[in-house]
Amino acid sequence: MADRLVTLEAELVRHGAADGARARRFHDMTAAALGADPRRWAGWEDELEDACDVDQALSAMADVSAAAPEATRSCLAEPDHARRLIRLLGASTELGRHLAAHPEDLAQVVADPRAWTAEDLREDLLATVEARPDGSGLLVAGADPTTGADALRLANRRHLVRIACRDLDRDDPTTITESIAAELADLADAVVETALALARAATPGHDAARLAILAMGKCGARELNYISDVDVIHVVAPTRDDVSSSRAVEVGQRLAAAVARICSAHSAAGSIWQVDAALRPEGDAGPLVRTLESMGEYYRSWARNWEFQALLKARPMAGDRQLGEDFCSLVAPLVWKVGEQDGFVAQTRAMRTRVVDHIPRRDRDREIKLGPGGLRDVEFTAQLLQLVHGRQDASLRVRSTFDALRALSAGGYIGRADANRLLAAYRLERTLEHRVQLYRLRRTHLLPEAPEDLRRLARAVGLHRAEDVRDLWRTTSRSVLRTHNRVFYSPLVEAVSRIPSEELRMTTQAAQVRLRALGFHDEASALRHIEALTQGTSRSVRIQAQLMPAMLGWLAEGPNPDHGLLAFRQVSEGLGTSPWYLRALRDEGAMAQRLAAVLSGSRLAVDMLVRAPDTVQVLTDDDLAPRDGAEVRTEMLRVARRHPEVADAVRAIRAVRRRELFRVLVDVVLGIIDVEAAGRALSDLAGATVDAALDAVSRTVENPPRIGVVAMGRWGGAELSLGSDADAMFVVEDGGPQAVAAATEIVARLRTLLAAPGPEPRLDLDAGLRPEGRSGPLVRTLSSYRSYYAGWSSTWESQALLRAAHGAGDEDLTGALVGSVAHLRWPADGLDPAQRTQVRRLKARMEKERVKRGTDPRLDVKMGPGGLADVEWTVQMMQLDHAGQMESLRTTSTLAALDAAHEAGLVDLEQTQALRAAWIDASRLRNAIVCVRGRAGDVMPSDSGDLDAVARIMGLGPGASELVVENHLRSARRAGKVVEAIFWGS
Numbered sequence: 001m002a003d004r005l006v007t008l009e010a011e012l013v014r015h016g017a018a019d020g021a022r023a024r025r026f027h028d029m030t031a032a033a034l035g036a037d038p039r040r041w042a043g044w045e046d047e048l049e050d051a052c053d054v055d056q057a058l059s060a061m062a063d064v065s066a067a068a069p070e071a072t073r074s075c076l077a078e079p080d081h082a083r084r085l086i087r088l089l090g091a092s093t094e095l096g097r098h099l100a101a102h103p104e105d106l107a108q109v110v111a112d113p114r115a116w117t118a119e120d121l122r123e124d125l126l127a128t129v130e131a132r133p134d135g136s137g138l139l140v141a142g143a144d145p146t147t148g149a150d151a152l153r154l155a156n157r158r159h160l161v162r163i164a165c166r167d168l169d170r171d172d173p174t175t176i177t178e179s180i181a182a183e184l185a186d187l188a189d190a191v192v193e194t195a196l197a198l199a200r201a202a203t204p205g206h207d208a209a210r211l212a213i214l215a216m217g218k219c220g221a222r223e224l225n226y227i228s229d230v231d232v233i234h235v236v237a238p239t240r241d242d243v244s245s246s247r248a249v250e251v252g253q254r255l256a257a258a259v260a261r262i263c264s265a266h267s268a269a270g271s272i273w274q275v276d277a278a279l280r281p282e283g284d285a286g287p288l289v290r291t292l293e294s295m296g297e298y299y300r301s302w303a304r305n306w307e308f309q310a311l312l313k314a315r316p317m318a319g320d321r322q323l324g325e326d327f328c329s330l331v332a333p334l335v336w337k338v339g340e341q342d343g344f345v346a347q348t349r350a351m352r353t354r355v356v357d358h359i360p361r362r363d364r365d366r367e368i369k370l371g372p373g374g375l376r377d378v379e380f381t382a383q384l385l386q387l388v389h390g391r392q393d394a395s396l397r398v399r400s401t402f403d404a405l406r407a408l409s410a411g412g413y414i415g416r417a418d419a420n421r422l423l424a425a426y427r428l429e430r431t432l433e434h435r436v437q438l439y440r441l442r443r444t445h446l447l448p449e450a451p452e453d454l455r456r457l458a459r460a461v462g463l464h465r466a467e468d469v470r471d472l473w474r475t476t477s478r479s480v481l482r483t484h485n486r487v488f489y490s491p492l493v494e495a496v497s498r499i500p501s502e503e504l505r506m507t508t509q510a511a512q513v514r515l516r517a518l519g520f521h522d523e524a525s526a527l528r529h530i531e532a533l534t535q536g537t538s539r540s541v542r543i544q545a546q547l548m549p550a551m552l553g554w555l556a557e558g559p560n561p562d563h564g565l566l567a568f569r570q571v572s573e574g575l576g577t578s579p580w581y582l583r584a585l586r587d588e589g590a591m592a593q594r595l596a597a598v599l600s601g602s603r604l605a606v607d608m609l610v611r612a613p614d615t616v617q618v619l620t621d622d623d624l625a626p627r628d629g630a631e632v633r634t635e636m637l638r639v640a641r642r643h644p645e646v647a648d649a650v651r652a653i654r655a656v657r658r659r660e661l662f663r664v665l666v667d668v669v670l671g672i673i674d675v676e677a678a679g680r681a682l683s684d685l686a687g688a689t690v691d692a693a694l695d696a697v698s699r700t701v702e703n704p705p706r707i708g709v710v711a712m713g714r715w716g717g718a719e720l721s722l723g724s725d726a727d728a729m730f731v732v733e734d735g736g737p738q739a740v741a742a743a744t745e746i747v748a749r750l751r752t753l754l755a756a757p758g759p760e761p762r763l764d765l766d767a768g769l770r771p772e773g774r775s776g777p778l779v780r781t782l783s784s785y786r787s788y789y790a791g792w793s794s795t796w797e798s799q800a801l802l803r804a805a806h807g808a809g810d811e812d813l814t815g816a817l818v819g820s821v822a823h824l825r826w827p828a829d830g831l832d833p834a835q836r837t838q839v840r841r842l843k844a845r846m847e848k849e850r851v852k853r854g855t856d857p858r859l860d861v862k863m864g865p866g867g868l869a870d871v872e873w874t875v876q877m878m879q880l881d882h883a884g885q886m887e888s889l890r891t892t893s894t895l896a897a898l899d900a901a902h903e904a905g906l907v908d909l910e911q912t913q914a915l916r917a918a919w920i921d922a923s924r925l926r927n928a929i930v931c932v933r934g935r936a937g938d939v940m941p942s943d944s945g946d947l948d949a950v951a952r953i954m955g956l957g958p959g960a961s962e963l964v965v966e967n968h969l970r971s972a973r974r975a976g977k978v979v980e981a982i983f984w985g986s
Helices: 008-014 020-034 044-050 054-067 069-077 079-091 093-101 103-110 118-128 145-168 177-201 245-264 292-301 305-311 321-335 344-357 361-366 375-389 401-410 416-440 451-460 466-488 491-497 501-505 508-518 523-534 539-556 561-574 579-587 591-601 603-611 613-620 629-640 646-670 675-698 736-755 782-791 795-801 811-820 833-850 868-882 894-903 909-933 944-953 961-982
Strands: 131-133 139-141 209-215 230-238 289-291 315-319 707-711 726-732 779-781 805-809
Touching (some): 008 020, 054 079, 054 103, 079 103, 093 145, 145 177, 177 230, 230 292, 289 292, 292 321, 375 466, 375 491, 416 451, 416 466, 523 539, 523 561, 561 613, 579 591, 591 646, 603 646, 613 646, 629 646, 675 726, 675 736, 675 805, 707 736, 736 779, 795 833, 805 811, 833 868, 868 909, 894 909, 944 961
Antiparallel strands (some): 209 230, 209 315, 707 726, 707 805
C-alpha cells in the first residue's frame, strides 16, 4: 500500500479521522517536515486505526515532526515505535505538547516498554538535581533549587511519557492497569524524595530534623492516577540529642511546606501535582508535622474511626524510612482494632452515604470515582471487610485494593465471583479514570458528556461508539453497586464487628467461658459442634470460621442456643456439598441472622431443615411474605407434569409445599405476618397442594370424572394454623356407580399420598364432616349430596356447612354443592330451641372428650374456656340465628362474621373486642406452640424453656414465660364472659 497513490482523505477517515480535510492537512504538514511525498501513504498511518483520537494524533504529529524531524522519522520507521507514538499523541494533548517542546523525550517512545523499579526511579530523579548525602547522611540537592525544581518537573513528564507509552501499547489496557498505577505511585515517591532533597538545599539548618513523609490514600496503596492529589502525613524527629523536639518540628514544617510548593508550583517547565496533607491529625487545622510521640497521643486518644480507615493505606514514601516504619508500627495495632469500635460499621456506611449525597445531581451518574457503583464503592467494600475481619486474619492486612480483594476471596470473606466481578470493574473504572485524565493531564473523575470526548474514550478502551462506553459504564457501575450493597450492608459484617478481637482468638477454656456467658448450657457439646464446622483448611471451613462468631451471637439471642447450634451443624453438614449454602449465608443479606433465629426458636423448622436442608434457600429471598396461592398452584402443576409416575409427581408437589410452608413458618417465627395473613397463606397453600395432587392422581385414571373438593372448618374459613388438618368433603359429577368408584379410588390415593411421612408435616385431608360422618361414603355425587341435605342432615351439619367453600378441583361442582345448601347454612328462621340445645350439648361433649385429663383446661388454647372453640361456636351460633335475614353474616371467616355481628348490633363493642382479642391470641399461641414443640398441640407448654420460646414468638421478648400465660388467661377470661352470655344464654 505504501507504493501506490491513494485518496488520502478517504483513507484517513476510514482509519478513524472525523474531519478528512483537516486530517489531510496535518498529514501533509508531517510529510513536509519529514521530507516525504505527502501524496503517498507512508505506512505509519496504518497505526492510526488504534489511536483514541486520529485527528488529535495527526495534529500533534505535525508539531512533533516539525520540532524534531530526524527523531520523528526514525521513530516512524519502526512499526512498534510508530504505534506507541501515534497512540500516545492520540490519547494526550499535553504529552504531545511536551514532546513538541522537548523532542529529546522521543527516546522514551522508542525505549523498551518496561516498568521501572522504585529504586531505579528514585536514582534517576535524584540524579537530575545532583542529590548527594551531606555530613548528616541526609540527601541534599546540589543543583540550584529553582533550576532543580524545573528539572524535576521535566523529569516527571519524561517518565509520564514512558509510562503512558507502556500503558497505551496494550490492546486491552485493563490487563496492565494495576502495574501502571503502581509505577505511578513509585514515580510519586521518587518525586517527593527529590523534592525533599531540593527543600533541604533551600532550608538552613535542615539537618536538625529527620522528616518522614508517609503516603496515604491511592498513593499509599500504590494505585495512583496520572494526575491526582498525593495524600501525605509528615512525622518528624530530632537528628541529634542536642536538638529539641520543638526545633525539629519547626524545621520539619519548613521542609514539608517546601516539598509541597515544589510539587504544586507552576513554571515554564509545567507542574507536577498537589501534595495534600489534609489526612493528618486534626486535618487542615492541625500542625503540618508532628513528632512520633504526638502522633501516638493523638491516635490513642482523639482520632475518629474514619482516620484509622485512612491509615489502612499508610506507608513510608520519602525521607527517613525508619521513622516512617516506626509510625506505621505505632498505628497498626490501633488500625486493626477500629473494626470493633462502637458504631464503626454504621459510621463507615454513613460516611459513604454522605460522599454520594455531596455529588452534584447532574454529575452523579457519570462520577467514576465517587458515584454509585464507582471506584469508591469497591474501595469501601474492601476496606470495611478488611477492618472487620483483619483483626484476626493477618492475610487481609494489605494496602492495595487489588490485593485486598484477592486476599478476601482467598480467605472466603467474599465469594470468588463477587471478588472477580469487583476486580474486573475496578480495573475497568481505573482505566477509564486514567484515560480521561491523560487527555489533558487534568484531575477529573467524570465520564465526558460531549460525543467526541465519549468517542475518544470508547476507542481508548477498545470500543467504537460513544454510546458503547456509556453503556459499558452503566453496566459496570450497576454490577458494582449490586455487589457493594449486598456485601457492604450485610448484617454479618456488623455482627462480627461487635465481637471484641480477643474473643475472635480465644483459647478453649476462654471459649467455654464465652459460650456460658452467651447462654449456652452445654459448653463442651457446643465446642465440639464449633470444632466440627471450623477445623480444616478448605474454603468452606474458612467461611464457617468467619460465620461462627456472628452465628453464636445470633443463636444466643434465641431461647435455645444449644439446640440451635446442633441444628446449624446438622444443616451445614447436610448441605456440605452445596456451594450456594455458605456463600448465601455470608453474602445474602439477613439470611444467616434469620437462620439463627429460626434454628434457636423453632423445633418444627429444625425438623424440616434437618430432613430437607435445601429448604433453607427460602431464607435468601428478599421478600419473605407468603406467595400468591394461584402462583404456587401453577408452579406445582408445572413441576408435577415433569414426572410420569404419580408418586414422583406428588413428591415434587410436596417439595414445593414444603418450601412454602417453611416460608410461612419463618414468617410466624420472625413476626413478619399477622395471624390472619398466616391463616390465609396456609389455607391457600393447602388448596394449591390438593389441587395439583388431585390433577396428578387423576391423570393415572382413564377418562377420570370431574371431582371437587369442598374446604370445611378452618380451611374453609381461610384460618388454618400450622398444626391444623384440612377438613374436606369430596363431590363427583353425576355419572353413575363407575364415576363414584373411580372418584373414590382417586380420592383415597390422593389422601394416602399427601398424608405419607415426609420431611414436612403431612397434609391430612379429614373427611369427618361429610354426611353421616365417618360412617358415610367418602365420595358422593352432587345429586346424592343434594338428596341427603334435603332430607337427612342434622343441626351439627348445618353448623359445619357455615364454613364450606371451594377448596380444590372442579370449581363448578363445589360451587353447585355449596349453593344448594344455603338454606341449611343460613336458615331463614334461625335455630329453634331444640336445635340450640343440640348445638350446646355437642359443644359440652366435645369439651369433655377433647380436653386432656390431668391438664388445666384454662391452658388449652382451643377447647379451654374463652379459647378458640368458644369464640368460633359463639360466632357460628349468631350466624345460624341471623344469617338467614342478614346477608353480611354470610361469610366463612370468624373475624369477618364477628365484625358483621357487631355492625348488626348483635354484640356490643366491648364484647366484640373481647372475642376478637381472645381469638387472635389463641390462634397466635396455637401457631407458636407448634413452632416451638415441632408438633400439633393446643395446651400451653409446661416447660419454662418452651414457654419462653413461645413468648418470644408472641413478641413478648425473653423471660416473658409468665407473662404469656397471664395474657392468655386474661383474654380468655374476658371472652369467656361473652361466651356465657351469648352462647350459653346465662
